[in-house]
């Protein structure tokens with residue numbers, strides 16, 4: 123687990139090979155094993171594989187090339203109808219997204235969390251036809267990795283620990 127956390131990198135280039143539905147569903151299932159306040163599980167998902175919808179989704183972000191190149195994208199939403207505390211619900215969605223990225227990596231696939239697309243959140247929600255209370259939180263683009271990345275970079279923990287008391 124520690125190795126999976128540390129070796130996960132954002133993958134933005136993918137091989138054209140298809141990803142099995144069962145694999146996509148496994149990744150989403152792993153997302154749903156994230157903790158949530160009161161176990162309210164406020165996450166909802168739309169799987170985007172069809173070229174037409176995927177191309178339209180790609181047009182909603184300056185990172186269009188990543189979405190176009192990915193065999194599948196998963197859009198992740200907060201269902202405001204299931205929400206009980208906005209900050210905590212958004213934190214739970216973050217945990218869900220990270221679980222998905224770790225599962226993707228553990229399965230030998232690659233993925234990236236796309237947030238810039240939130241600038242056109244309303245357009246994406248309309249395009250994907252989600253119910254009104256569903257609010258876009260991020261899109262994960264994933265597939266078989268077509269790039270190899272070295273070690274990531276993080277600040278040393280001494281820079282981020284404020285104090286020891």
Ligand SMILES: Cc1cc2nc3c(=O)[nH]c(=O)nc-3n(C[C@H](O)[C@H](O)[C@H](O)COP(=O)(O)O)c2cc1C
Pocket residue numbers: 130131132133134185234235236237238239274275
């Ligand atoms: C909230 C959030 C939004 C992000 N948005 C984007 C994005 O729109 N486009 C992109 O290419 N990467 C995006 N990323 C990925 C980050 O750039 C990446 O995680 C960071 O540079 C660290 O690299 P690593 O994931 O390889 O460790 C986002 C990550 C997070 C957590």
